[in-house]
Amino acid sequence: MALISNNEIKKVKALQQKKFRDETGLFTVEGEKMVEEALRSPFHVEAVYRRDEIGEEAMKRISALASPSPVLAVVRKPSDIVLEDISDVEIPGKGLFLGLDTIRDPGNLGTILRIADWFGIDAVYAAKDTVDVFNPKVVQATMGAVFRVRMHYVDLPALSERMLEKGGRIYGTFLDGRNMYSRDLDTGLQMPVMIVIGNESEGISHRMASLVSDRLYIPPYPADDPGSESLNAAVATAVTVAEFRRRTY
Numbered sequence: 734m735a736l737i738s739n740n741e742i743k744k745v746k747a748l749q750q751k752k753f754r755d756e757t758g759l760f761t762v763e764g765e766k767m768v769e770e771a772l773r774s775p776f777h778v779e780a781v782y783r784r785d786e787i788g789e790e791a792m793k794r795i796s797a798l799a800s801p802s803p804v805l806a807v808v809r810k811p812s813d814i815v816l817e818d819i820s821d822v823e824i825p826g827k828g829l830f831l832g833l834d835t836i837r838d839p840g841n842l843g844t845i846l847r848i849a850d851w852f853g854i855d856a857v858y859a860a861k862d863t864v865d866v867f868n869p870k871v872v873q874a875t876m877g878a879v880f881r882v883r884m885h886y887v888d889l890p891a892l893s894e895r896m897l898e899k900g901g902r903i904y905g906t907f908l909d910g911r912n913m914y915s916r917d918l919d920t921g922l923q924m925p926v927m928i929v930i931g932n933e934s935e936g937i938s939h940r941m942a943s944l945v946s947d948r949l950y951i952p953p954y955p956a957d958d959p960g961s962e963s964l965n966a967a968v969a970t971a972v973t974v975a976e977f978r979r980r981t982y
Contacts, residue, residue, distance in 0.1 A: 737787045745795040745807060751865050758810050760867035764802040767877055774880035777809040797869035810867060819891045824899045828855035829921030829977060832889050832929040834941050835860045836966060841933065842866060843874020844967035850878035852974045857884040858892055893927065893944045901925035902946045905937045906969055910950035913976055920980045928973055933966050
């Protein structure tokens with residue numbers, strides 16, 4: 734059985750905290766499928782630890798899961814995950830993008846990346862105070878999409894302004910918006926289009942709202958008798974993106 738030192742265990746365990754992920758540029762991935770995804774991806778895998786090799790007790794100590802999986806990998810984060818200079822962001826002539834305006838729930842972010850992966854979103858741009866995509870809970874919730882979807886942390890309003898200057902459109906969902914199903918929607922085939930998803934409790938921020946070209950509303954059924962006050966952020970993302978993609982078929 735391969736040995737793993739206490740010092741190495743501490744270093745891997747520390748990656749559950751954002752502070753150490755930022756300091757080292759590393760994060761962890763758990764599970765056979767997820768580790769396979771990491772190994773097949775362009776991401777650099779620094780180390781792989783298998784329960785059969787390091788033992789049950791050591792695996793429990795490095796795992797972020799209640800029931801440790803058979804394998805865990807330490808992976809290096811991409812160097813361009815945070816884009817400090819907005820001028821470094823190339824705005825293409827067309828494409829469908831997601832803008833995340835301070836999504837805080839790890840499960841929501843992970844699910845949104847799965848949605849972006851499923852619907853072929855060209856890139857996801859997140860406000861810098863959005864939850865860390867390499868948080869272990871986010872990584873697990875992506876089910877591998879973290880390795881396939883282009884995601885960057887940016888000054889989201891500044892990026893939106895650049896997209897508008899390039900002739901693009903910014904959409905957002907609001908409770909006082911206009912029925913999405915009765916609106917003409919630019920789907921990204923002719924220009925860059927970004928769909929903004931707001932914070933779980935506060936919605937889209939005032940600054941971002943001022944840049945939205947078209948305020949959309951996802952109507953409930955029946956329209957005059959909504960049950961819940963609003964939709965979960967990830968659910969709203971799925972419904973909205975599905976409608977945009979439906980218009981392209």
